[in-house]
Amino acid sequence: MSTFGLTLFLLSLSVCIGHESYNAEEMLKKVVEILNLLVKDKKCSTAGEVCPDGWLHYRGSCYLFPNGNLTFTFNDAEYFCNQHGSHLVHIESESENTFLKYQMRERKDSSYWTGLTDPNSKRIWTWHNSETEASFTDWSRHSPNNYDGNQYCVFMELAYNFQWNDFACENKFRAVCEKDSTGPV
Numbered sequence: 001m002s003t004f005g006l007t008l009f010l011l012s013l014s015v016c017i018g019h020e021s022y023n024a025e026e027m028l029k030k031v032v033e034i035l036n037l038l039v040k041d042k043k044c045s046t047a048g049e050v051c052p053d054g055w056l057h058y059r060g061s062c063y064l065f066p067n068g069n070l071t072f073t074f075n076d077a078e079y080f081c082n083q084h085g086s087h088l089v090h091i092e093s094e095s096e097n098t099f100l101k102y103q104m105r106e107r108k109d110s111s112y113w114t115g116l117t118d119p120n121s122k123r124i125w126t127w128h129n130s131e132t133e134a135s136f137t138d139w140s141r142h143s144p145n146n147y148d149g150n151q152y153c154v155f156m157e158l159a160y161n162f163q164w165n166d167f168a169c170e171n172k173f174r175a176v177c178e179k180d181s182t183g184p185v
């Protein structure tokens with residue numbers, strides 16, 4: 001806590017204790033007691049604790065790579081993430097994309113749905129359940145190509161080093177879920 005913050009804190013403390021008079025030692029004890037409580041608070045915890053167990057923390061988000069060989073259609077993947085208080089991953093930056101690719105390479109063996117879709121079949125790519133058009137993309141060679149005319153969902157393809165490809169939403173891949181963390185952005 002900065003000196004300014006501490007001053008504000010002490011001022012608010014003096015408001016809290018109202019008319020009761022505390023000597024300096026008692027006041028200090030009280031401050032230490034409350035600081036201890038703050039440290040135990042989630043917002044003051046270390047980066048590893050800002051996401052639930054089993055989730056990875058990266059720049060303000062928590063990510064879940066479901067265990068095992070679970071694969072889903074796009075809709076089922078989104079539903080699975082919703083059941084865990086999250087949504088299919090929205091990739092807003094190159095650094096987030098790089099982080100995800102690294103995690104996928106570590107796991108080696110599958111492709112993954114993202115939350116990117118073309119909901120109105122107009123080749124306008126938006127993040128699912130938002131009006132947000134993708135500002136960053138990492139299409140693989142020849143993508144998006146709407147092969148067979150039914151490719152409205154985007155996955156990160158193992159065969160293309162996890163670059164993005166538009167694909168039929170009924171295909172089954174693994175999922176990556178994302179939700180906000182309580183940690184630093």
Ligand SMILES: [Ca+2]
Nearest residue numbers: 090091092096
């Ligand atoms: Ca994101």
Ligand SMILES: [Ca+2]
Nearest residue numbers: 145146165166
């Ligand atoms: Ca395609």
